[in-house]
Amino acid sequence: xxxxxxxxxxxxxxxxxxxxxxxxxxxxxxxxxxxxxxxxxxxxxxxxxxxxxxxxxxxxxxxxxxxxxxxxxxxxxxxxxxxxxxxxxxxxxxxxxxxxxxxxxxxxxxxxxxxxxxxxxxxxxxxxxxxxxxxxxxxxxxxxxx
Amino acid sequence: xxxxxxxxxxxxxxxxxxxxxxxxxxxxxxxxxxxxxxxxxxxxxxxxxxxxxxxxxxxxxxxxxxxxxxxxxxxxxxxxxxxxxxxxxxxxxxxxxxxxxxxxxxxxxxxxxxxxxxxxxxxxxxxxxxxxxxxxxxxxxxxxxxxxxxxxxxxxxxxxxxxxxxxxxxxxxxxxxxxxxxxxxxxxxxxxxxxxxxxxxxxxxxxxxxxxxxxxxxxxxxxxxxxxxxxxxxxxxxxxxxxxxxxxxxxxxxxxxxxxxxxxxxxxxxxxxxxxxxxxxxxxxxxxxxxxxxxxxxxxxxxxxxxxxxxxxxxxxxxxxxxxxxxxxxxxxxxxxxxxxxxxxxxxxxxxxxxxxxxxxxxxxxxxxxxxxxxxxxxxxxxxxx
Numbered sequence: 001x002x003x004x005x006x007x008x009x010x011x012x013x014x015x016x017x018x019x020x021x022x023x024x025x026x027x028x029x030x031x032x033x034x035x036x037x038x039x040x041x042x043x044x045x046x047x048x049x050x051x052x053x054x055x056x057x058x059x060x061x062x063x064x065x066x067x068x069x070x071x072x073x074x075x076x077x078x079x080x081x082x083x084x085x086x087x088x089x090x091x092x093x094x095x096x097x098x099x100x101x102x103x104x105x106x107x108x109x110x111x112x113x114x115x116x117x118x119x120x121x122x123x124x125x126x127x128x129x130x131x132x133x134x135x136x137x138x139x140x141x142x143x144x145x146x
Numbered sequence: 147x148x149x150x151x152x153x154x155x156x157x158x159x160x161x162x163x164x165x166x167x168x169x170x171x172x173x174x175x176x177x178x179x180x181x182x183x184x185x186x187x188x189x190x191x192x193x194x195x196x197x198x199x200x201x202x203x204x205x206x207x208x209x210x211x212x213x214x215x216x217x218x219x220x221x222x223x224x225x226x227x228x229x230x231x232x233x234x235x236x237x238x239x240x241x242x243x244x245x246x247x248x249x250x251x252x253x254x255x256x257x258x259x260x261x262x263x264x265x266x267x268x269x270x271x272x273x274x275x276x277x278x279x280x281x282x283x284x285x286x287x288x289x290x291x292x293x294x295x296x297x298x299x300x301x302x303x304x305x306x307x308x309x310x311x312x313x314x315x316x317x318x319x320x321x322x323x324x325x326x327x328x329x330x331x332x333x334x335x336x337x338x339x340x341x342x343x344x345x346x347x348x349x350x351x352x353x354x355x356x357x358x359x360x361x362x363x364x365x366x367x368x369x370x371x372x373x374x375x376x377x378x379x380x381x382x383x384x385x386x387x388x389x390x391x392x393x394x395x396x397x398x399x400x401x402x403x404x405x406x407x408x409x410x411x412x413x414x415x416x417x418x419x420x421x422x423x424x425x426x427x428x429x430x431x432x433x434x435x436x437x438x439x440x441x442x443x444x445x446x447x448x449x450x451x452x453x454x455x456x457x458x459x460x461x462x463x464x465x466x467x468x469x470x471x472x473x474x475x476x477x478x479x480x481x482x483x484x485x486x487x488x489x490x491x492x493x494x495x496x497x498x499x500x501x502x503x504x505x506x507x508x509x510x511x512x513x514x515x516x517x518x519x520x521x522x523x524x525x526x527x528x529x530x531x532x
Contacts, residue, residue: 002456007456010453010456011460013526016525016526027528031488031489031490031493031529032489032490033489034450034469034478034489034490034493035450036527036528036529037528038528054526055526055527055528056526056527056528057448057449057450057526057527057528057529058450058453059450059451059452059453059469060452060453060456062450062453063453063526
């Protein structure tokens with residue numbers, strides 16, 4: 001039912017961790033459907049995803065697609081990460097059973113959610129600086145994140 | 147790698163004695179039992195013997211046994227047959243929310259045809275009571291169909307009590323006993339059962355064969371038309387090797403049934419007792435005592451069933467789950483949801499069903515492997531904060 005590639009990523013998930021000092025986090029899916037994916041990214045000043053990690057509650061395909069998605073966006077720019085499609089994840093895993101395609105969609109959405117969160121944080125930071133009001137988070141944390 | 151099969155509720159290994167009994171009927175004894183010549187009559191005698199074996203196992207008469215393709219066909223024949231034949235008497239059927247789909251989907255079909263079906267809710271253990279059945283009964287109730295024991299969580303229903311009530315109220319009583327035959331003592335007379343479904347491969351018989359017991363005096367229209375086989379109750383040339391194998395298998399299963407059950411219960415209870423000591427936050431699904439001797443079903447919170455099954459399989463252990471990902475739909479098991487589990491907890495269920503060949507060593511291996519799997523998967527779960 002699963003390709004060797006899927007089983008490999010299931011057994012040896014890449015980047016299965018909560019990234020230290022992440023500055024983008026997305027969580028998609030819900031427990032009712034049996035899949036929740038949480039994606040963490042740390043983007044550097046050049047807009048490059050220098051570290052990425054995931055946590056997933058779900059089936060073998062959910063874990064494997066999360067793992068593959070992290071590999072595919074690591075070292076890429078956030079703009080490139082946004083272009084990651086579920087089809088590309090499926091292809092990289094050498095296929096998924098039809099009933100599991102939604103897992104790859106979830107992986108794509110998790111990446112997008114993490115990048116969106118990163119952009120939001122950046123805007124908040126910039127907005128806070130422009131208006132002269134203090135940012136929600138103390139400046140020390142902000143610089144630690146960046 | 148050593149492989150441990152703990153999915154005996156899905157199917158069982160064919161007993162060598164059953165295979166031995168079947169072999170001649172797949173080779174040199176090939177006549178059609180409907181033929182009057184020697185070749186046919188030789189086979190007709192084998193069917194008679196199997197009918198006696200099956201009837202004897204549940205204290206029925208041989209004439210009350212109809213051979214067919216399996217439990218699903220037996221459920222369909224009983225429910226649709228009563229509905230069609232007794233529609234003039236009434237169009238109300240009582241069943242439970244936790245039946246096998248062979249029963250539930252058949253009831254849904256009848257609803258589309260204008261019948262009314264009451265789906266009795268179950269308690270947290272997956273149990274219905276005789277009082278619930280009594281309260282649901284109406285003047286137009288024609289059939290009560292309640293499973294003998296649940297395939298997912300192993301809960302044993304109060305069948306003798308429901309049987310007595312139905313007999314008193316003159317309502318037909320069918321039970322899907324696919325998980326119970328060959329595992330629990332069954333006496334259709336003492337338990338007032340009018341119809342009972344069974345499946346050969348659930349008690350170490352072959353696949354593709356089952357039987358419906360129909361109490362003498364009840365006439366059901368056949369589901370399959372086309373011939374006078376099974377005394378006009380099920381058309382089509384009989385699956386002779388399958389029937390012969392099922393007959394031998396049921397005889398073997400019922401020989402020392404209680405002793406084998408006690409042996410499995412010891413191992414079952416060891417798993418039930420020790421898993422929570424090794425895995426925090428797990429929940430036993432099903433009744434603690436009124437359950438099949440071979441059924442263990444736990445929900446491991448914060449993780450998902452298919453992942454557990456894959457990891458177990460990689461360690462050589464075959465189990466099953468009620469998670470959506472193993473059912474091909476988006477919803478987890480209707481049985482677990484009916485018992486009040488949240489979707490999240492239902493997704494984390496793992497069912498292990500033993501056979502009398504399961505050893506203590508097998509159980510110890512599960513006790514060693516499963517906690518490590520739970521820990522590993524929890525480590526990747528965003529729901530787990532432990």
